[in-house]
Amino acid sequence: MKATIRTALAGLVVVMISAGAASAQAPEVVQRQDIMKANAASMRVLVPMARGDQPFNGMAAAQAATAIAESAQRAKALFPSAATAGGTRAQPAIWERKSEFEGYFDRISEAARNAARFAAAGDEAAFKGAFPAIGQTCVACHTPFQRPAN
Numbered sequence: 294m295k296a297t298i299r300t301a302l303a304g305l306v307v308v309m310i311s312a313g314a315a316s317a318q319a320p321e322v323v324q325r326q327d328i329m330k331a332n333a334a335s336m337r338v339l340v341p342m343a344r345g346d347q348p349f350n351g352m353a354a355a356q357a358a359t360a361i362a363e364s365a366q367r368a369k370a371l372f373p374s375a376a377t378a379g380g381t382r383a384q385p386a387i388w389e390r391k392s393e394f395e396g397y398f399d400r401i402s403e404a405a406r407n408a409a410r411f412a413a414a415g416d417e418a419a420f421k422g423a424f425p426a427i428g429q430t431c432v433a434c435h436t437p438f439q440r441p442a443n
Contacts, residue, residue, distance in 0.1 A: 318379075318380065319376070319377045321371040321372070321377045322371075322377050322379075322381055324367075324371050325368050325371040325372070326381070328364045328367060328368045328371070329368075331360065331364060332360075332361050332364055335357035335358070335360050335361050336357075336361075336428070336431075338353055338354065338356075338357040339354055339357050339358060339408075339424060339427070340428075342354055342420075343420070343421050343424040343425075345421075349417040349420070351412045351413060351414070351415040351416075351417070351420075352412075352413070354408070354409070354412035354420060355409045355410075355413035356409075358405045358406070358408040358409035358412060358427070359405070359406070359409045361401065361402075361405040361427065362401075362402045362403075362405035362406045362409060363402075365398040365399075365401045365402040365405065366398065366402055368398055369395050369398040369399075372387055372388070372391075372394070374388065375387075375388045382439045382440040382441075382442070383438070383439065383440075384437065384440055386437055386438055387438050390437075394438055397430060397433065397434035400430045401427060401430040401431065401434070404423070404426035404427045404429075404430055405427050407423045407426070408420055408423040408424050408426070408427060411423050
């Protein structure tokens with residue numbers, strides 16, 4: 294019984310420390326992580342439609358692609374200095390090659406707006422043709438500017 298209580302208390306301490314560490318992050322870090330999570334959710338809507346694994350829904354695809362386009366422009370401002378990299382997968386190259394890095398946000402925004410335009414028009418074939426540029430831009434940016442997941 295005492296061992297169970299000790300284990301529970303140890304677990305609680307770990308949770309509290311983790312929560313404290315998360316709240317100690319710069320607001321920019323939290324905001325950009327939220328944006329990237331939202332982008333992942335948008336991609337979970339878009340990818341199955343682009344692959345033909347789910348029926349095409351122009352309205353849903355347009356909303357998801359537009360969300361990515363808009364978040365790209367917001368995210369650009371959320372990497373103000375290397376001091377906001379602590380505890381994240383952000384590479385120092387972000388701040389060493391800032392204009393190149395920010396250019397990826399412009400490219401993904403453009404690619405997502407293009408896909409959204411086709412989706413909103415109900416043009417499934419054009420949407421499927423435009424969609425790969427979104428993922429390709431994500432990968433092209435993540436490769437030099439994000440540390441691999443452990």
